[in-house]
Every structure is written in C-alpha cells, then in structure tokens.
Amino acid sequence: MDLLNIFREIEKIDPEVYNRLDSRRNAMKQFTNLSGKIALTALPFALGSMLNKAYGQAAGTDVKSVLSLALTLEYLEAAYYSTALAKPGLIPASGTGAITTISKHETAHVKFLQNALAGMGGFPPSPTFDFTAKGTFPAVFSDYDYFLAVSQAFEDTGVRAYKGQAPNLAGAGTVLTAALSIHSVEARHAAHIRQMRKTRGTLGATASLKPWITGKQSGIATTATDPVYAGEEVTVQAGINIAAINNMGADSASESFDEPLTGPQAVAIASLFIKA
Amino acid sequence: MKIVKPNPPKEDQEVASRIHRRNFLRYLGAGSAFLTAATLASGCHKDDDDFNMGGEGVSLGSGDIAVLNYAYALEQLEAAFYTQVVNAQFSGMTATELAYFTDIRNHEIAHREFFKAALGANAIGSLEVNFSAVDFSKRDSVLGTAKAFEDLGVSAYNGAGQYLSNTDTGKVYLGLAGKIVSVEARHAAYIRDLISNGTFAADDVVDANGLDKVRTPAEVFTIAAAFIKTKINTSTLPR
Numbered sequence: 085m086d087l088l089n090i091f092r093e094i095e096k097i098d099p100e101v102y103n104r105l106d107s108r109r110n111a112m113k114q115f116t117n118l119s120g121k122i123a124l125t126a127l128p129f130a131l132g133s134m135l136n137k138a139y140g141q142a143a144g145t146d147v148k149s150v151l152s153l154a155l156t157l158e159y160l161e162a163a164y165y166s167t168a169l170a171k172p173g174l175i176p177a178s179g180t181g182a183i184t185t186i187s188k189h190e191t192a193h194v195k196f197l198q199n200a201l202a203g204m205g206g207f208p209p210s211p212t213f214d215f216t217a218k219g220t221f222p223a224v225f226s227d228y229d230y231f232l233a234v235s236q237a238f239e240d241t242g243v244r245a246y247k248g249q250a251p252n253l254a255g256a257g258t259v260l261t262a263a264l265s266i267h268s269v270e271a272r273h274a275a276h277i278r279q280m281r282k283t284r285g286t287l288g289a290t291a292s293l294k295p296w297i298t299g300k301q302s303g304i305a306t307t308a309t310d311p312v313y314a315g316e317e318v319t320v321q322a323g324i325n326i327a328a329i330n331n332m333g334a335d336s337a338s339e340s341f342d343e344p345l346t347g348p349q350a351v352a353i354a355s356l357f358i359k360a
Numbered sequence: 361m362k363i364v365k366p367n368p369p370k371e372d373q374e375v376a377s378r379i380h381r382r383n384f385l386r387y388l389g390a391g392s393a394f395l396t397a398a399t400l401a402s403g404c405h406k407d408d409d410d411f412n413m414g415g416e417g418v419s420l421g422s423g424d425i426a427v428l429n430y431a432y433a434l435e436q437l438e439a440a441f442y443t444q445v446v447n448a449q450f451s452g453m454t455a456t457e458l459a460y461f462t463d464i465r466n467h468e469i470a471h472r473e474f475f476k477a478a479l480g481a482n483a484i485g486s487l488e489v490n491f492s493a494v495d496f497s498k499r500d501s502v503l504g505t506a507k508a509f510e511d512l513g514v515s516a517y518n519g520a521g522q523y524l525s526n527t528d529t530g531k532v533y534l535g536l537a538g539k540i541v542s543v544e545a546r547h548a549a550y551i552r553d554l555i556s557n558g559t560f561a562a563d564d565v566v567d568a569n570g571l572d573k574v575r576t577p578a579e580v581f582t583i584a585a586a587f588i589k590t591k592i593n594t595s596t597l598p599r
Contacts, residue, residue: 181558182558185560185561186561188570189570191570192568192569192570193569193570195569196569196571243542246538247535247538250521250534250535250538251532251534251535251538254526254530254531254534255525257522258522260521260522261519261522261574262569264517264521264538264541265572265573265574266570267541267542268514268517268518268541268544268572269561269570269571269572270542271541271542271543271545271546272545272546272549272560272561272566272572275545275546275547275553276549276558276560279550294460294463295460295546295547295550296463296546296547321474321539322474322532324474324477324478326474329469329473329474330466330469330473332469336463336466336467336470337470339463339467339543340466340470340471340543341536341539341543342539342546344538344539
C-alpha cells in the first residue's frame, strides 16, 4: 500500500511524527483500519484530519482570548474618542476631521470583534473606563494637548498589542488577516496623531517626534506613558544588527521595526484606564 | 505530491532536506491540493511533471521561504525607489521632507538587508527595477508613486501573513513581518498626509469594518510588475 509511504516520507522530515500521532503502531493501525473501511474518495480527508490532530493548533481558545484582549483595547479607544468628540470645545476644527475618522474606525473595530466573538460563544461587555488614569491625566477631556498625548499612547499601544498577538493567530487564516488589517490601521492612526502633536509642539512633542518611533522616546512630557514605549529601542532583529546596515545608526534601526507588547504588558497598560 | 513517491529523485530529496522539518506540513499542504484518492490508492509512480506549475524567471522558492522572498522583492523595490528620491530631491522638497524621506530610505534598506540576511542562501538575487514612469524631479510624481508603494506594501504584508506556516519558525516570521508592516503603514500615513492632510487612513484603503486593504500575491505582483524588470516566477507563491 503506497499510502504508507506518506508516513515514511513524513518520518524522514519529522522523526517525531509518530509521537504526535501518539505512537507509530497506533498510527499505522488507525490508518490501515481507516483505509480498509472508508471509501477511497474519503482517504485524503481522513489523512488530513489525522495530521490536523497532530499538527493543528490547539482548539479555538487561543483565538478567542486574543480577540477578547483586542476587544478590550478597542472598547477603550472607541469610548475615548467618542467621549472626546462629545466634549464641546475640546477638539478644534483643525482636528475634528482626523479624530472623527479615527473614532469611526475604533467603533467599527469594536463591532467587528463583537461579531467575530459572537460566533465563538459570546463577547465580554465593555469595562468602565477612567481616562484620567486615576488622576494621572486629569485634563484629558478638557485640554486638547493632553487629549492628543493620551491618543498617541493608545494608538501606539494598539499597534504593539496587535503585533504581539499575531503569532498566536498563526494558522487562523481569515482571523489572522483581519487582526493584521486592524493592526496597520492603528499604525496609520498613530502616525497621524504623532504629526498632529508635532505640529502643536506641546507637552514634550518636539521636532524630533516623527510618524515612526525613535528609540523608546515617547515625545510625551511624563514618565506615565513610558511603558508604552519600553522595548521599542531594539536595533537587533533575529540576530541581525540593523544599526550596522549602511551605518544607519541606532535611531533609524529602531524606527525600522516596531516592537510587540506581550498580552500581560498590553493588559497592564489598558488596566491603568479601567475602573476597578 | 512528491512525498508519496517511493524513491524521490535527487532534487526532491534536496528540497526535503532544505525544508525545516517543522515546515513539512506546509510542504505537504502545497502538494495535497493535487492529491486524489485515485493517485493515493494506486501509488504515484508516474512522473509528476503535470503538476509542476511552469513559469520563467527568478524562483521565489516554496513555503515560508517563498513568502519571505516575496517580502524581500517588495523591499528591494521600495529601497531602490527611496534611494533615488533622496538622491534626486524633487523641486520644492523641504528640509523636513528630505529628513523624513532619508529616514524612510533607511527603513526600507534595513528591511531589504534584513530579509537578505535572514534568507541567506535561499534569498533571490538583486532585482532590476524600472522607474521610467516616475519623474523624480516632480513632487506629485514622487508622492503619488510613494503612496502607491506604501499602500501596496501594507496590503501585501497583511495578505501574506496567513500563508506563513503554523510552526515555531512560521510564527517567528509572522512576528517579524508584523514588526515591519506597521512601519510601512506609518510611512503610508505620512505620505498620504503630505499629499492631502487627513487622508492617512481614508476610505479608499480602510473599509467599513475599519480594516486595511488586503492583497493577494498575484494582485500585488500585477501592480508591482510595472516597476520590476527582472522576471519573477510567482508560481510557487500561495494563491
């Protein structure tokens, strides 16, 4: 039976294949039993399902927890911008267009993730937020510069948080693609807010604040947002010293790659704004 | 397909040995599309040339390597473009714009050289580019092309992530691609805002769900082909 060659060939590349399938003997037994009993046309599917069991990702729990974390961050952002847009006099005419665009996207992300999670058994409700972060940013909805500074921190957090979760969605097909497509939108938002802040030149936003992140500089005159940028200063990627390429130096090297946040790091940042 | 051959020819054995064993499912997956119950049950001794998708030009390789070479090709294109932008400096380029274009050039060179080093012996060669359609002395021409390249890059990375294998190495590649794509998105936003402030995430790239555009490799190469002279064999790319 040439079918068994499949296993011999797999074994050459992955000597542990039988451990994955529980044991060589069982695998063979299972498979020869199968092939004796089922219609020939079903064989590829039977083989596929055996291998999926051996190599497929663990049930949907990973995907669900990733999307739940994402939803929490989107709840945070969506509530933040819609509250701000509703505050008379907070956002000047020059900023209304951009903030409205960003707000629209964050609200769409909430709905999108709710829909996705609804299909997996339900989604968590929105937490109650305290955007002053227990008094750290008291003027967040009364002073436009504070509002923009926290916006920047949220967007850059969003970029890093989605990035950190992407590998957990490997093999999840369309869910991964959707998460990546939200991730790059957050990066577009971040780039724009950073430019808005640079133009205003307030609260630590100097000429050196660029659409991309240099080192671990926040460009925000408080240490409270440092966790958002901690670790961004990396200049070596997969063992390759980026700063040495063309002698571009540490600044360009760190800007070239955005760094991920782990789930717990992202939760820790979001928690600052969640009412206990 | 090839894995069911009792005695794979030498070239197949080389392919197998080049593939990290954890990637083998990817390898199997690529072939299994062609598996039928009939060929399985009868064995597969006959020549498989029917299934070797043809195509001339530079081969991108297969599996994760093909996806990385795909990204490497796009980064080569972008790096070459911005190198010329910085050298030519369109008329009226401000000091800040020059500084930012220099940054972007550095980022793209970083990405290009990163992929080259990461791919090692599997890397495709240097591509010959064709920017005859771009007038590097004109702001509109440069910004329009830059916008097209950046949005294309973002959509390409967003579309390619799903093709990386669900393996330890595939996840590392996915993480690295993620580190790059958000920087491309930052570039895209900046260039768009230069063309028309406030269009950083306009409705032509972000849909009603708030999702950025996604393109398949075939769609990307259809657009990129106008700028690449070197013929690339895209037949091994996932589709």
